[in-house]
Amino acid sequence: MSASPLAGKRIVLGVTGGIAAYKAIEVSRRLVDAGAHVVPIMTDAAQHFVGATTLSALASEPVQTELWNNPTTPIPHTEVGQGADLIIVAPATAKSIAAYRMGYSHDLLQNTLIATRAPVIVCPAMHTEMWEHPSVVDNIATLRARGVHIVEPETGRLAGGDVGAGRLASPETIVAAAERLLGPSDLAGVKVVVSAGGTREPIDAVRVIANRSSGKQGYAIAAEAAARGAQVTLVSTVGLPTPADVQVVAVETAAEMQSAMETAAGDHDVIVMAAAVADFRPSNAASGKIKKHDGVPEITLEPTPDILAALGGSKRAGQVLVGFAAETADLISNAQGKLERKRLDLIVANDVSAPGVGFAHDTNAVTMLRPDAKPVEIDLATKRDVARAVIDAVVDIRSAR
Numbered sequence: 001m002s003a004s005p006l007a008g009k010r011i012v013l014g015v016t017g018g019i020a021a022y023k024a025i026e027v028s029r030r031l032v033d034a035g036a037h038v039v040p041i042m043t044d045a046a047q048h049f050v051g052a053t054t055l056s057a058l059a060s061e062p063v064q065t066e067l068w069n070n071p072t073t074p075i076p077h078t079e080v081g082q083g084a085d086l087i088i089v090a091p092a093t094a095k096s097i098a099a100y101r102m103g104y105s106h107d108l109l110q111n112t113l114i115a116t117r118a119p120v121i122v123c124p125a126m127h128t129e130m131w132e133h134p135s136v137v138d139n140i141a142t143l144r145a146r147g148v149h150i151v152e153p154e155t156g157r158l159a160g161g162d163v164g165a166g167r168l169a170s171p172e173t174i175v176a177a178a179e180r181l182l183g184p185s186d187l188a189g190v191k192v193v194v195s196a197g198g199t200r201e202p203i204d205a206v207r208v209i210a211n212r213s214s215g216k217q218g219y220a221i222a223a224e225a226a227a228r229g230a231q232v233t234l235v236s237t238v239g240l241p242t243p244a245d246v247q248v249v250a251v252e253t254a255a256e257m258q259s260a261m262e263t264a265a266g267d268h269d270v271i272v273m274a275a276a277v278a279d280f281r282p283s284n285a286a287s288g289k290i291k292k293h294d295g296v297p298e299i300t301l302e303p304t305p306d307i308l309a310a311l312g313g314s315k316r317a318g319q320v321l322v323g324f325a326a327e328t329a330d331l332i333s334n335a336q337g338k339l340e341r342k343r344l345d346l347i348v349a350n351d352v353s354a355p356g357v358g359f360a361h362d363t364n365a366v367t368m369l370r371p372d373a374k375p376v377e378i379d380l381a382t383k384r385d386v387a388r389a390v391i392d393a394v395v396d397i398r399s400a401r
C-alpha cells in the first residue's frame, strides 16, 4: 500500500494574524497524521489569536517566531525555507499577501517565503470587503501568475457575525491541496464516479428501511481520486463534508442512485460502487404516515435493481468497474462470485463482522480481487489508506490496457 504523499515531507506551516488562525491547529494535526514533519512559524499578529504553545504541541517541533536571536538556528531567514518540501500559509491576511507579493521580508515567515524553491500554498482569510478590494485582487493575481497555489476562501460566517466570501477554507480542503501538489497526478483528465452511503427505502411518509453505511469509505475514495487529478462525481445519500474538487449528486433511494449512476456511467471512465444499496424495498410505500392505532402493518418487500450488475452489463470499452462486497462469512468466495457475476474489474471485499471493519468505522480492512491478478490484502488501516490502495489498483488496471 502506498503511503500518503505527505509522509516524510517537511512542510512549513506559516500562520498569520487573523481570527481563522485557530484552524491552523487542525491543519497542523492533519498534516502530522498524514506523516508530514510540520515546521510551524507564527507572525507576531498570529500570536494574538492562538498561543504558540498550542501549535507547538500539535506540530512536529516548537513554533518559530523570531528572525533575530532564533534559538533554533543562527540563520533562520534562509534555513527554514531552503529545507522545505512545501510551504502553506494559513490563514494568510491581506497584509501578509501584500508583503509576499512585494518580497518585503520583514519577519521570519516572509524571509522563508522568498528563500525557498518549494511550492507554496496561500490560503487567504479576511473580510469580504478586503478580499474584494482591488489591491488584494491584484496581489492574488500576481502571486497566481508566479505559480503560487491559492486555496480560495469560502463564503460563510466571518468574525463579528458578518456573512460573505473570505472565510478560510476548511482544514480538509487545505490538506487536500497539499496532497494534490505533492502526490502523483496519475488520474489527471480521468472522470471517476463514486457512490457512497446507504440507500433509504420509504415505508411511509416518515419511515424508511435503511442500513448502517456512513458513507466514509466512499467519500475517502472520492477525495483520493480528486487528489490524484481526477474529475470526480460523488453520488451520495449522506451529508458528510464535500471533499475538495468533488461534485456531489444527492440521492436517497436505490432507484435514485441507479438513475444517477447510469447517467454518470455514460461519460465517466471509472465507476466505484462503495454504497450499501438496499437489496429489498417496500413494494407499496404509503403516501401518508401509517398510524399506530391501525395496528402493526404488514410490509411486503420487493427486490431493488442491482445497480452494479446493470452497469457491468452495459460497460463501455476501457471503462473500469469497481464493486465492494460486504460479507460476514466466506469473504473470498462470496466476493469472487460477485466479481464474476457483475463483470467487475475489481472487487473490494470487507468482512463487516470484524472489529473496526466496514460500516461507520474510521478504519477498514479489505481484500482486493481482480480477474487477472493475485488478491491483495490490506490490514486494518484508515479508510483513506484503503482508498489509496483502491485507486492504486484502478491506475494499475488502466495502465495495463
Ligand code: PMT
Residues within 6 Å of the ligand: 196, 197, 198, 212, 213, 214, 215, 216, 217, 218, 254, 273, 274, 275, 276, 277, 278, 279, 304, 305, 306, 307, 308, 309, 322, 323, 324, 325, 326, 327, 338, 350, 352, 358, 359, 360, 361
Ligand atoms: O459507508 P461506510 O460506513 O464507510 O461503510 C463502508 C461499507 C461497509 C458500506 C463499504 O466498505 C462496502 O462494503 N460497500 C458495499 C456494501 C454492499 O452493499 O455490499 P454488497 O455485498 O451487498 O453488494 C455488492 C456490490 O453491489 C456493492 O458494490 C454494492 O454497492 C452493489 N449493489 C448491491 C445491491 C444493489 N441492489 N445494487 C448494487 O449496486
